[in-house]
Amino acid sequence: MSAGDFESRWLAPDVNAVWTRFLHVTHRLEHHIDRRLQEQHGITHTQYEIMVRLADSDERAMRMSELADRIVTAKSAVTYQINKLSEMGLVERRKCGRDNRGIWVHLTDAGAERLERAAPCILSLVRELFLDSLNCDQAAELDKLLGTWSDNLDDHDRNPIGHPDHRGPEHAPELS
Template sequence: MTPSEKEPRWLNAGEMRAWRTYVSGSSMLMDRLHRELQDTHGVSLADYEILVRLSEQPHRRMRMTQLAEDVASSKSRVSHQVARMEKAGLVTRRECTEDGRGVLAELTEKGMAQLEAAAPTHLRGVRAHIVDLLSPEESEVLAKVFDRVITHLRDANG
């Protein structure tokens, strides 16, 4: 390792501003969206994301490993979350019949009803707190930036 590789590449003022506004803004946004769902429908933002992902799948079910990847969470965390959601009657878990090793999470009718009730609230929040604040060009840049970040992080973990 050369001496320059040991030294951190400090952020300049513009990079620091971008980083800090991202950290604060994303945290505030997620907190607000969570609070709106929790206060209005008694569902967390994390649970809502699981309900959405399952609702988009054929037969409203998917492998737990894929679900964890799709919601950018650990298998363990999603397993605990799905277990809690199963107790609430929102999802069920079953063995994968194709190979007998995998576990599927499946959206129940109660879970679908919860999602349908909460979706308008979530959509209003997403629009009010970010989408409607951006121009179409800014939305495209934001999507490109985070596509790049996601690809980089997935490749780094692969």
């Protein structure tokens, strides 16, 4: 494939096949993780990710808006998940002392315990369904590709399409 394959309005069949396979694999992986977490720990993968972000933050707390940014989802989706986690006693909301509009979410002790019990489940699935199927060279190549995609997304976040500073397809990296 070359960069030119990506320039037409429609994806070339071989490029479309790669994109479709990528989506299929990532959705299946997410489905397996989500199902196992729900069966064994009563939480979704998104809820697990929220608790991980809270556990990794100062005082196990974050503002709702920052949490939405960290897990890359809409604020309304975070609100829904926080409501569910709050009902289970795994997180609690607190008003921001400096800003009455701001809401802080805190991971409770029960939430930290649930997270600690669920972590081995995630780790074993990541190994079983993802890492164990890669050799060292493949893992290094995948890491390189993920870095390229991440850099491209960072650039897009700074200069979205339609923004005057967007660089356009002529500045896309050459694929080999």
